[in-house]
Structures are given as C-alpha cells and as structure tokens.
Amino acid sequence: MNPKRSKPKxxxxxxxxxxxxxxxxxxxxxxxxAVRADRTPEPIRSFGTFTTDLHRLVDWFTECGVExxxxxxxxxxxxxxxxxxDARGFAVFVVNAxxxxxxxxxxxxxxxxxxxxxxxxxxxxxxxxxxxGQIAQLRAYVRQRERLLEYAASHIQHMQKALTExxxxxxxxxxxxxxxxxxxxxxxxxxxxxxSKVLACLRDYRCHSSAEAIEKALTGNYRAxxxxxxEQALALYNVYQDKASACDARIEAVLKxxxxxxxxxxxxxxxxxxxxxxxxxxxDFDVRAALFKLLGKDITQIDGLGSYLSLRLIAExxxxxxxxxxxxxxxxxxxLAPSNKISGGKVLSSRTRRSGSRASALLxxxxxxxxxxxxxxxxxxxxxxxxxxKAKAITATARKIAxxxxxxxxxxxxxxxxxxxxxxxxxRTRVVxxxxxxxxxxxxxxxxxxxxxxxxxxxxxxxxxxxxxxxxFHVHRGLARSVATARTKYLGRRFLKLGLPLRxxxxxxxxxxxxxxxxxLALNRG
Numbered sequence: 001m002n003p004k005r006s007k008p009k010x011x012x013x014x015x016x017x018x019x020x021x022x023x024x025x026x027x028x029x030x031x032x033x034a035v036r037a038d039r040t041p042e043p044i045r046s047f048g049t050f051t052t053d054l055h056r057l058v059d060w061f062t063e064c065g066v067e068x069x070x071x072x073x074x075x076x077x078x079x080x081x082x083x084x085x086d087a088r089g090f091a092v093f094v095v096n097a098x099x100x101x102x103x104x105x106x107x108x109x110x111x112x113x114x115x116x117x118x119x120x121x122x123x124x125x126x127x128x129x130x131x132x133g134q135i136a137q138l139r140a141y142v143r144q145r146e147r148l149l150e151y152a153a154s155h156i157q158h159m160q161k162a163l164t165e166x167x168x169x170x171x172x173x174x175x176x177x178x179x180x181x182x183x184x185x186x187x188x189x190x191x192x193x194x195x196s197k198v199l200a201c202l203r204d205y206r207c208h209s210s211a212e213a214i215e216k217a218l219t220g221n222y223r224a225x226x227x228x229x230x231e232q233a234l235a236l237y238n239v240y241q242d243k244a245s246a247c248d249a250r251i252e253a254v255l256k257x258x259x260x261x262x263x264x265x266x267x268x269x270x271x272x273x274x275x276x277x278x279x280x281x282x283x284d285f286d287v288r289a290a291l292f293k294l295l296g297k298d299i300t301q302i303d304g305l306g307s308y309l310s311l312r313l314i315a316e317x318x319x320x321x322x323x324x325x326x327x328x329x330x331x332x333x334x335x336l337a338p339s340n341k342i343s344g345g346k347v348l349s350s351r352t353r354r355s356g357s358r359a360s361a362l363l364x365x366x367x368x369x370x371x372x373x374x375x376x377x378x379x380x381x382x383x384x385x386x387x388x389x390k391a392k393a394i395t396a397t398a399r400k401i402a403x404x405x406x407x408x409x410x411x412x413x414x415x416x417x418x419x420x421x422x423x424x425x426x427x428r429t430r431v432v433x434x435x436x437x438x439x440x441x442x443x444x445x446x447x448x449x450x451x452x453x454x455x456x457x458x459x460x461x462x463x464x465x466x467x468x469x470x471x472x473f474h475v476h477r478g479l480a481r482s483v484a485t486a487r488t489k490y491l492g493r494r495f496l497k498l499g500l501p502l503r504x505x506x507x508x509x510x511x512x513x514x515x516x517x518x519x520x521l522a523l524n525r526g
Contacts, residue, residue: 017123020067023116024057024081025109026074031081033057034113036121039064044110054081058088066090070120072097073128093120093127129333134261135318138254142315143358145247149281152240158233159186166227167220173209176280178237180204185218190231194222248283251311255290258319264296273301273417279308287311295319295409302404302415303375304366316359319409327406334360336399352395360398363405367397377401379420383427 025032030046031053037043040063047057061069068091071078078094085092095116119125131139156178163170163177168189174182184202193199200215207214269292287307291314292298299310324330331337335355341348371381377397384393407413 014122016121018068018121020065021117021121022061022064022066022069023113023120024069024071025113025116026071026078026081027109028075028077030109031057032109032113033060034110034117035061035064035066036117039066044113046109049077049080051080054084057081058084058090061085061090062088068093068120070095070116070125072116093125094130095125096128129323131316131318134254134258135315138251138258139315141247141250141254142312145244145251145283146312148240148244148247152237152244155233155237155240159230159237162226162230162233165229166222169217169220173214173217174207178280181207181214185214186230186234189222190227190234244281245284248285251283252285252290255294259290259293262294262319264294267296270298270301279306282308283311297408297412297414299405299408302401302408303373303377303417304370304401305405309362309366312362313359313405314409316357316362317409321406321410324406327403330406331399331402333357334363334399334402336360336363336395336402363398363402364394366401367394370397370401374420375417376420376423377417379423383424 019036022033022035024034027049029049031049032044032046034044045060047053069085070093071082073094073096082092082094116125130136159177160171163186170182170185171177176182177186181202181204184204185199188199188202196215196218199218200211203209203211203214269289272288287310288298288300291300291307291310294314299305300307305313321330324333328337334357335353337352338350339353340350367381370377371385371393372378377400380400381393381397384396404413404415408415
C-alpha cells in the first residue's frame, strides 16, 4: 500500500466583507433582527412595527456597532424601517427575496434573519436599486399620478356604460368621450338638455363625425337611474383629474429644485425632430423644457421617447446612471439582455428574465411605438418582427432604446437618426460582406454528409435572399441553358449548380463530383 501523503490544509474560510452587518426579517406585525453572535448575549431579537418599536430597533443596532443592514423587500412593510435607518446613517441593503433563498430545511423567522445576516456579512447579496433624495420624491409623485389616471379610467368606463344603457351611442361618433365634444355633451345632458339637435351643435370643429351623425347617436331613453350613475361617474372622474393636476404642480416644483441643485448649463432648447401632439393625460406644464434644464440635453430626440415617457423614465432611473458601470449592466438590470444559463460548456438557455420593472415596460412601449415610424429603429423592429416574431423584436428594440437613453443621460451623446433607408442599405452591405467572407470556405465531407450540407446552404440562402432584396435567381442545369424562376421552396437539391447573377452580390456553386469520386460543397467567389 502506498503511504498516506499529507495534504496541505488550505484555508477555506471566506473573507468577511461586512463584519458589522445586521439583518431584519420584515413582517407585518413583527420584525426579527439579527446581529453577529459576538456582539451581544442575545444576537436575535424581535421588535414590533410601531414607531417606538422601530426606534428601539435602531438604538439596539447602534449599541451593537452595526454599520450596514440588509432586509428583504416584503410588500411595503420595509419602507418605514428603511427610511428610519437611512436617516440615522446606516448603509441599508434592500435585496430581492429571489436572491436570498434559504437553504432546504426548516424555515422560521429566526433562521431567515440569521441566514440573511450571514450572507450579507460575506458580501453575497446585491442591493436593489433605489433612487435617493429628490429623485425618490419625483418617482413617488409620478407613480401617484399614474395611479390616479388608472382610477379615472375606470370611471370613464362607468360613463360609457351609463350612456349605453340609455342607448346614447356617443362613443361611436366621437373618438374619446372625455374629449372636448364628449364632455360638452355629457355636461349638457346632466344639465337637463334632451334635444339631440341642440346637443349635436356642441360638436367641436375638429370632430370627424358630422352633426347629423351625432344627432342620431344622441336619440335615446333618458332614465333617472342611468342619469344618476352618469353624474356620479363624471364627478369622480373630475375629482381624479383635479388630483392629477395637483401632482403635476408637485412634479414641476421637484424638477425645478433638481435643475437648480444640479447646476447644468442647458443652453437653448433645440427644436423638436417631430411634431409634438398634446396628450390627453399629459402634465399641465412643459415637460420637455423642464427635462432639458435638468439633464442639459434633449432626450426626446431619441425615437420612441416622448416628453411624458421620458419623465417617467427619469423618475424610475434617475438623472445619474452611475449605478450601472456600462450600458450592458443597465440593460441587464432592465431584463432586456439575454440571461445565459451555461452548463458543461453549452448554453442551456438565453431567454430574458421576467421583470416587473416599470422602466422596462416603458421601453417596451416605446419599442412598439417606434416600430410604426420611418426611422432606423423602426426598420430594425420591422426586420426582426418578420424574422423572429413581434415579441422578440419588441425586446431587442427596447434594448436598443435603453442603450441610447443610457448613453444620452450618462455620457451626453447626441442622437441623430440616419433614417430607415440608411439602415437597410447598411444591413444589406453587411450581409453581402458576410457572404463574400464565407465564399472562401470549403467544406469536405463524406458521401452521406453532402446532402446535409446542401440542405444547410438552402436554409442559409432562404434566410438571406429576402434581406438582400433578391426577387429571382437562375437555376443552371448546364452550361448552355438556364431556367429562370421567381420562387422556390428548396435550394439545396443535389446535382444542381445555383448561380445568382445579380450585379456582383454573390455566386454560389453547389455540385456533386461523383464521377471523380470526390464529393464536396464549395462556396467560390463569382
């Protein structure tokens, strides 16, 4: 037997990144706090959720010499203790519960707090992004405004229901019942007017429907209970619109304070690249000018980013994107980049992660909007949509817009749209160059592998020909004659020589040299 060899003992202890770390298991009625075992005889304690209890918890952390605290983002219960700890000077980490999964076994509040404290002390938890200072206030006001608009939208449906029950087909002759024409007519009805001709005269000059069509639509059965429901819905709609206007005043004030504190030299506001239309739910102030003073640049020049959408993006991400070192980190945080799962050297999955991020949803909305424009981003969206589907095209386009937004806010990049024709020309040139580069490659295979290579070439050509704009090609069966065709289903047939004599794009030869005892597939420059 071979003598036992002594193996050097390696120090397998992990370095402690945060020695003064603590953790809190958040609950609705009780918080479980944990510190290191050598700091106090009772390292785990429970505290209530009243304000006095939260102050006792913070004082206990101070006595134990805690410098950084970690907690999970459980509903909204973590916000009071987070704000209190942040005000007292602690470094607070709010982590996603998915990143702090407990080991298999018994699960209790005590073990959760201990596990969080151990993970955080070794630096194994990542803090979620949370804006600070006035950006946090701006985000709160913008989210409150969005919530009020959602409530108002439900009462618009109640108004439409009451009108339909009276057989007043107002929503069929006007685009929006809360527009200029719709609100005039509804207020007149609630004021006691029943004559359809008089109501039709309230039509706005921009309304597409004629006065005669509106008059026919407003002939109905005015019942008291339906009029009461209509009055209630309109009153509630007006209340939420007034509250949204109050949010606009707060948002404008915060933007002015931020612009003064940042002190950026904005200069003159450039002219808009496209015609700006007034939005029905837009703020009551000039959002584009306010954002230009804050950022020092006009991010609405980026296709797909309107004034209000840009405001919501700034509220969610802030005006300082230094939390993400590069645009790749930013798109990964937005879950717009592939999440590669690699095992054994193989990519098992590259699907994007699911995300409830509001910023990601806004960028996807911008991608859908830009897909209908005659721009480079629009051409990119349409090309991918035809090839891989709309869902993936929206994600890819949203990622491009996110990169442009990051570079504009972080590095001051000025975006200039080259146009859809420039993008299509550049893409076609890139495809041609790739095909020319592949022409010098010669694949040698056995007899059984030739047909698979021909089939592979057929698939490649079927994908590339539409992108190159090739509408026809010639199938040569010999040197003397050629047969022209406009379409085919399979290009990889055996014993065929395929040529594409369209300018100098590409010339592909596929032939079987069975007579010489050699079988190969060659891509040669033509």
